[in-house]
Amino acid sequence: MNKFFQYLRTETFRKTLIAALIALVAFFLVIFFGLRQYTRYDESILVPQLKGMLINEAVEKLESQGFSYDLDSVYQMDARPGLVIEQDPDPNTKVKENRTLYLTIITRTAPEVAFPDLVEKTFIEARAMLNSYGLKLGDTTYIPDIARDVVLDVKFGGEKLNAGRPIPKGSIIDLVLGDGRGANxxxxxxxxxxxxxxxxxxxxxxxxxxxxxxxxxxxxxxxxxxxxxxxxxxxxxxxxxxxxxxxxxxxx
Incomplete structure (x- = not known):
């Protein structure tokens, strides 16, 4: 044990310790600066404003700036097809080159929904259900019946429409209602x-x-x-x- 402590006080040990510390510091410096270079720490670009652009214009802008992109689509009745309505990351966010941007655009094709059962619903209930299913209220026709403002029949394109039938979102639905005077x-x-x-x-x-x-x-x-x-x-x-x-x- 005494020889070990005597060795710690020798010039050889001190030189070995200093060399080891220098090597350790050099190792961490190489790792630190190497990672900065690999990840291009100081290099970033701003995400462009794409929301509100048509998708072909947005794609052209992304490709010119070295971005990748991924598309998702939704349907909105009164929106222009191909319009970018959402983007991630947000505009002016600093990101790396080749970063993938996620865009949401308006699709041209309306998805179909199973038509709800509106018969015997009140006019207010039927109108709310049409709105929740993304459908539009068309004409309302009244016929003699004791039930006032209650749906007696539903028509789509002039034909009777049964519950459960798939129809495109945004379709115009006509309602046949009772006038409340049928029994009198x-x-x-x-x-x-x-x-x-x-x-x-x-x-x-x-x-x-x-x-x-x-x-x-x-x-x-x-x-x-x-x-x-x-x-x-x-x-x-x-x-x-x-x-x-x-x-x-x-x-x-």
Whole structure:
């Protein structure tokens, strides 16, 4: 052990230790500056502004500055196809040459969605569902029905559209709604040529009543007399349930 401590105090040991320290420092300097050179520590370029450009212009700019790129696409109904709407990294970010930039562009082809079930939904519910599926509301048509502002039928391109059918996003959908008056109004039937008993039966079938009865000229047999005019007429708009229909009869 004494010989070991005596060796530590010798000139040889000191020279060996100094040489080892110099070698160690030199090793770390080589590693440090070598990595800086390998990674081009002091070399960086600014990411250009690409958002808002068409993809062909953006690609030309990237390639001229030595960037790589990767594309993703989304569909937006009112956006111009081929437009760059997102980029990563952001503009003016310092990056290495050959860095890959990620771009999101507007695609030309609309993706398809499974049409939702809108029948028996209220108009407000149906409009909200169309919006959430990326569809547009077209015409709204009202037909007689007790359900007011409730969807009774759905049409796409003039044809009936069933739930679950795939259609392109952005499609225009027409709705058929109830007017809320279906149970209170009916169409007046045409009574011309009917006898009084036949007219009563026809009116009873649509919940109307027989009103004033007038005979035109001499009537020999009231049972065989037929109706020649009526008020209201079948050409009139729909009338309320229970409305009396006045008739005129003749044997001739």
């Amino acid at each position: 109004e009916v169409q007046v039937p045409d009574l011309t040529g009917l006898t009084l008993e036949q007219a009563r039966f026809a009116l009873r079938g649509v919940s109307l009543t027989l009103g004033a009865i007038n005979y035109m000229g001499p009537v020999v047999d009231s049972l065989s007399a037929v109706i020649v005019s009526q008020t209201p007429t079948p050409e009139n708009p729909r009338v309320s349930i229970g409305t009396p229909v006045n008739v005129a009869l003749t044997n001739q």
